[in-house]
Amino acid sequence: MHDPKVVAFNIRRPYPEKSSRGAGRTPRWKIQISRNHVSPFVTLAGREYYFPDLITVWHVEPHGEDALRGECRGTRWQWHVHHWEIQWCFIQRWRRRLLTRCEWCGGRSTKRDVVNCSHQWDGPKQSLWRGERGLFHMSCSTVALAHARCICEVPMFEQGRDYGTCLLCTKSRGWRQEPNDATRMLQTIPNGGRIPAEMKPHLDRIFAEIRASKENS
Ligand SMILES: [Zn+2]
Ligand SMILES: [Zn+2]
Ligand SMILES: [Zn+2]
Ligand SMILES: [Zn+2]
Structure with missing residues (x-):
């Protein structure tokens, strides 16, 4: 080695x-x-x-x-x-x-709920005494990413394009990315909110269905 x-x-x-x-x-x-x-x-x-x-x-x-x-x-x-x-x-x-505080909910990092998810490839050099920036609890990262997605019924993009930043909601949509029920459900959580316990089984079921339909296609 x-x-x-x-x-x-x-x-x-x-x-x-x-x-x-x-x-x-x-x-x-x-x-x-x-x-x-x-x-x-x-x-x-x-x-x-x-x-x-x-x-x-x-x-x-x-x-x-x-x-x-x-x-x-x-x-x-x-x-x-x-x-x-x-x-x-x-x-x-x-x-x-x-x-370090979670960028989404502002909560601390704990042993059970570590703030260590980054949405960037490479964070900027940060002062040691200020806490790390750009980090999320894992579940908050899921909510934050869902909030950044366009779920418009009929999205609108720059002329000639069918993905990118939606001009109606200013959120973004990936190429051939149709919004799913999980994204819609996660967007009902207010900004900075955490996934409520009663929502978790519903999300698990939706994610399982998405996984199954991907495997079958
Ligand atoms: Zn040396
Ligand atoms: Zn040398
Ligand atoms: Zn959080
Ligand atoms: Zn939109």
């Missing part, structure tokens, strides 16, 4: 989590340090703790070569600051949880 990246070092979170590996360990005190690696598992008074990564610093071998096979081989590669790629794992997770 081709991989130009290798971990240069980790900056560990200064406060630990209790490890699931349990209590009553011997030796009662243990910190493992090998040549360029400090183990994230530390035993303090017979109990094992785990220090997750706060920041991972990767060394990226230049010119697309495999890690430490190119010009950086045999050098003090951990300190090639110009080859570093920094992964703010913990900070990014924390930022998403605290600062």
Whole structure:
């Protein structure tokens, strides 16, 4: 496998989590340090703790070569600051949880309802302290996309075209895309609203019918 990246070092979170590996360990005190690696598992008074990564610093071998096979081989590669790629794992997770809001409903990202759907291929570079933009809860993304679609009975397009932006509703319609019942139903949800629980079984049934009719055609 081709991989130009290798971990240069980790900056560990200064406060630990209790490890699931349990209590009553011997030796009662243990910190493992090998040549360029400090183990994230530390035993303090017979109990094992785990220090997750706060920041991972990767060394990226230049010119697309495999890690430490190119010009950086045999050098003090951990300190090639110009080859570093920094992964703010913990900070990014924390930022998403605290600062990022769903573009549709304004709700937070939670474990059960993550705000991580994007409608863009590539988001702009965003300031770390402002929360990520352009992200949706998965179900909100479905509602938002449905709201952007033209469901006019008789749509109107620029002359000579049969798809694109509808001049009547200013929403858009794809080529040969007929509005379906799911889109119509989702558009009855007000702007910024979430899918009501009682609507979910109806939507599931419509989506199942659409899937079945696509398979049969
Ligand atoms: Zn070079
Ligand atoms: Zn290097
Ligand atoms: Zn949402
Ligand atoms: Zn329309």
